[in-house]
Amino acid sequence: MTEPRHIPIQVPVLARVEGEGTLELRVHDGVIEDLRLRIFEPPRMFEKLLEGREYSEVPDMVARICGICPVAYQMSAVHAIESILGVEPGPWVRNMRRVFYCGEWIQSHSLHIHMLAAPDLLGYSSVVEMARKFSEEVRRGLRLQALGNDIIRLLGARSVHPVGARVGGFHHAPKPKQVNLLLEKLHAALPDAEDLLRWTASLELPSDDQDFICVALRHAREYPMNEGRLVSSHGLDIPADQFETRFAEQQVPHSTALHCLLDGSPYLVGPLARLNLNFDHLPDSIRTLVDNLGIGFPSRNMHHSVVARAIEIVFAIREAIRLLEAYREPQLAYVNTMPRAGTGVGCTEAPRGILWHRYELGAEGLVIRARIVPPTSQNQSRMEDDLRQSLQSFGLNQHEDALRHFGERVIRNYDPCISCATHFLDLRISRQGS
Amino acid sequence: MADKPKVAVHKFASCDGCQLAFLNLGEDLLTLAQMVDIVHFAEAGPVNPEAAVDIAFIEGSISMPEDLERIRRIRANTRFLVTIGACATAGGLQALRNFANADEWVASIYARPEYIQSLSTSTPIAQHVKADLEIWGCPVNGRQVLAAVRSLLSGVSPWLEKDKVCMECKRQHNVCVMVAKDIPCMGPVTRSGCGAICPSFGRDCYACYGPAENPNTVALTQRLEGLGLVPEAVARRFHFITAAAPAFAEAGLRGGNMPHD
Ligand code: SF4
Ligand code: SF4
Numbered sequence: 187m188t189e190p191r192h193i194p195i196q197v198p199v200l201a202r203v204e205g206e207g208t209l210e211l212r213v214h215d216g217v218i219e220d221l222r223l224r225i226f227e228p229p230r231m232f233e234k235l236l237e238g239r240e241y242s243e244v245p246d247m248v249a250r251i252c253g254i255c256p257v258a259y260q261m262s263a264v265h266a267i268e269s270i271l272g273v274e275p276g277p278w279v280r281n282m283r284r285v286f287y288c289g290e291w292i293q294s295h296s297l298h299i300h301m302l303a304a305p306d307l308l309g310y311s312s313v314v315e316m317a318r319k320f321s322e323e324v325r326r327g328l329r330l331q332a333l334g335n336d337i338i339r340l341l342g343a344r345s346v347h348p349v350g351a352r353v354g355g356f357h358h359a360p361k362p363k364q365v366n367l368l369l370e371k372l373h374a375a376l377p378d379a380e381d382l383l384r385w386t387a388s389l390e391l392p393s394d395d396q397d398f399i400c401v402a403l404r405h406a407r408e409y410p411m412n413e414g415r416l417v418s419s420h421g422l423d424i425p426a427d428q429f430e431t432r433f434a435e436q437q438v439p440h441s442t443a444l445h446c447l448l449d450g451s452p453y454l455v456g457p458l459a460r461l462n463l464n465f466d467h468l469p470d471s472i473r474t475l476v477d478n479l480g481i482g483f484p485s486r487n488m489h490h491s492v493v494a495r496a497i498e499i500v501f502a503i504r505e506a507i508r509l510l511e512a513y514r515e516p517q518l519a520y521v522n523t524m525p526r527a528g529t530g531v532g533c534t535e536a537p538r539g540i541l542w543h544r545y546e547l548g549a550e551g552l553v554i555r556a557r558i559v560p561p562t563s564q565n566q567s568r569m570e571d572d573l574r575q576s577l578q579s580f581g582l583n584q585h586e587d588a589l590r591h592f593g594e595r596v597i598r599n600y601d602p603c604i605s606c607a608t609h610f611l612d613l614r615i616s617r618q619g620s
Numbered sequence: 621m622a623d624k625p626k627v628a629v630h631k632f633a634s635c636d637g638c639q640l641a642f643l644n645l646g647e648d649l650l651t652l653a654q655m656v657d658i659v660h661f662a663e664a665g666p667v668n669p670e671a672a673v674d675i676a677f678i679e680g681s682i683s684m685p686e687d688l689e690r691i692r693r694i695r696a697n698t699r700f701l702v703t704i705g706a707c708a709t710a711g712g713l714q715a716l717r718n719f720a721n722a723d724e725w726v727a728s729i730y731a732r733p734e735y736i737q738s739l740s741t742s743t744p745i746a747q748h749v750k751a752d753l754e755i756w757g758c759p760v761n762g763r764q765v766l767a768a769v770r771s772l773l774s775g776v777s778p779w780l781e782k783d784k785v786c787m788e789c790k791r792q793h794n795v796c797v798m799v800a801k802d803i804p805c806m807g808p809v810t811r812s813g814c815g816a817i818c819p820s821f822g823r824d825c826y827a828c829y830g831p832a833e834n835p836n837t838v839a840l841t842q843r844l845e846g847l848g849l850v851p852e853a854v855a856r857r858f859h860f861i862t863a864a865a866p867a868f869a870e871a872g873l874r875g876g877n878m879p880h881d
Contacts, residue, residue, distance in 0.1 A: 230713075230714040230742075231714065231717060234717070234720070235713065235714065235716045235717070239856065243826075246826055246828075246861075250635050250637070250712070250713045250758065251635060252635050252637075253634075253635040253636040253637020253639070253640050254636055254637075254640065256637070305665060310665075311666060312665025312666055313664065313665065314650065314658065315665075317650055317653075324650075328647060328649070328650075329646075331646070335644060343818070343820065343821055344759075344814075344817060345640075346637040346640050346641075346644070347758060347759055347828070349817055349821060349823065357822055358822050358823070
């Protein structure tokens with residue numbers, strides 16, 4: 187073949203991905219010449235929308251960046267702002283923020299496993315189709331997703347764009363009676379979660395080891411959620427406020443989005459990276475459970491992401507139980523704050539990986555500048571690397587449908603959340619120039 | 621199968637949160653899938669954007685030049701068109717750009733702004749095509765979307781919440797946060813439907829369900845100023861999640877210059 191085989195995998199929209207994107211391939215003599223993961227998400231320009239708003243408005247605004255991980259946006263924002271205002275909300279708030287985050291991990295991971303990933307692995311086009319054969323598995327997934335939402339509701343009144351979080355803590359403290367009701371549900375769900383974990387580990391996952399850099403937060407004692415240093419599998423270890431010294435977002439003409447690179451290299455964030463770097467901080471009981479599955483972590487097989495999500499569901503349920511069993515109703519669910527000028531950074535572990543925020547506030551408490559680096563833009567380069575490698579070994583002479591299906595699967599495995607892209611590009615226009 | 625009514629869910633500029641009203645239905649999602657044929661719902665699986673359907677749900681606002689053509693095709697292919705959420709119904713939070721210079725914004729965020737093709741405004745669906753039903757909320761909830769499916773398919777005209785959040789607070793015997801705690805609350809002008817969850821949590825309503833019918837924004841502006849808010853702060857209250865809804869757009873412009881102008 188001398189003619190380049192141009193394979194525009196023009197999936198008009200990528201199914202089962204939150205947000206919309208397309209993948210474009212150019213193959214020459216059986217080698218990928220160009221590969222583009224295009225993102226359709228219209229720019230919503232959140233960083234600019236935030237300018238001139240008061241710090242107290244930020245948590246409710248940034249939630250709207252992503253309906254699937256609003257808690258993560260609220261948490262990165264409140265931590266960044268509190269560091270500017272110099273407030274320390276204390277242990278009750280700290281623990282409840284962890285519980286809040288457990289809810290989001292459970293909700294988001296269950297949604298991904300059951301609605302997005304499992305249909306792929308089992309050969310169905312949607313969860314509804316899959317439910318005909320795998321009724322119990324799907325129902326178990328829906329129950330877990332609902333449990334995650336229940337946790338978020340305890341502290342946030344609703345699960346999408348919850349209204350409970352504020353700078354300084356929470357607007358409202360739940361009554362012990364509500365906490366106890368939720369505890370019952372959490373205990374009852376543990377067997378479901380452990381069954382789910384064993385089930386994901388029993389799925390036939392391709393073995394495809396690749397080389398990649400993992401990046402996650404790391405805390406001195408805990409599995410990371412709201413706090414920690416930024417570490418990598420290749421020796422990075424810096425405080426979150428030094429992010430910009432090593433990580434840079436780049437606008438690449440051949441690419442679709444601002445790609446974030448670590449010292450110029452692609453890297454992975456998200457459940458697999460988190461687990462690979464923090465396995466030793468899981469409780470013993472969960473480590474034993476995982477050891478019995480026969481999958482060794484750290485793992486270099488991206489397909490183990492689905493297992494990593496299930497492990498984090500089990501962990502999040504146990505963690506919520508641990509924290510809620512010690513629950514005491516506080517006098518006040520927040521500390522008062524006063525405006526102060528300064529710059530502050532917040533970095534937390536969203537379901538899809540580290541979510542980094544930086545705000546600059548003026549003396550009146552109004553936002554002067556905001557910068558948000560979501561997980562999906564960080565995984566963007568890694569996804570393209572993965573696609574290049576795995577499509578090449580899958581075989582580029584395959585039928586277009588097979589290539590498309592395979593490519594979608596690879597992308598979906600990262601659980602990309604394209605709505606989170608605070609600044610994705612539309613490169614359909616850039617082609618004019620190339 | 622062929623006889624079942626067909627439903628599509630389309631996405632424009634949005635956070636995906638309103639689609640979750642479907643995906644968070646739990647067991648009801650499986651029931652819904654038995655009642656109707658979900659032919660297009662990219663986030664959940666089926667992709668067939670051009671299919672003729674009975675109900676097309678639209679999430680998100682119009683913000684890109686090609687959105688205009690896409691929404692017209694969707695309209696031509698559906699019997700009923702239902703907008704879900706603040707983005708689709710009022711332009712969403714991103715409509716704050718309508719009050720600013722969007723081109724400058726793009727230039728300041730992106731090193732190569734020529735790659736970005738975006739309209740300078742974010743506008744509601746009904747500004748471009750006819751909407752048969754507009755559901756407010758950021759996000760809408762499952763009860764609202766299920767009720768819409770049921771009433772449209774049975775030929776009953778859908779029931780719409782038009783009350784004010786204050787009414788919902790009264791029904792729930794909430795303590796009024798404005799009266800009791802001097803917290804500036806948007807409840808008096810905001811549409812009900814959420815269950816008054818913010819005042820139940822002891823905080824202000826920030827109007828995520830948009831303007832109620834006949835909102836008295838002038839009276840609320842005076843009240844908020846009486847509570848010590850400067851005109852810019854009052855303007856920010858109106859110019860928030862549903863800034864482009866006419867009643868709020870106007871009240872916000874009346875209240876003072878937006879700091880992001
Ligand atoms: S209305 Fe709110 S929840 Fe719905 S898509 Fe828009 S931002 Fe998301
Ligand atoms: S009380 Fe107001 S801000 Fe809160 S959810 Fe209801 S409409 Fe939205």
